[in-house]
Amino acid sequence: MNKQMEKYYQQVIGATITGLACDDTDDDFGDDIWALKLRTKDGGTAFAVILADPEGNGPGFLAIDSEEH
Secondary structure, three states: OHHHHHHHHHHOOOOEEEEEEEEEOOOOOOOOOOOOOOOOOOOOOEEEOEOOOOOOOOOOHHHHHHHOO
């Protein structure tokens, strides 16, 4: 596992998903960009944006699997 990415993603541990957000402004890709609205451990608000890559080259896909699989 990439330690740098592990450290980066740990910032959402303990956060609560409070909603969804969508950026539907016209972009180079023509697709909506979705995000999870979070309440952070310290009570702040953050957005986990679902992108194709760290550079933001278009929207991505968030796979959701239950632990039962």
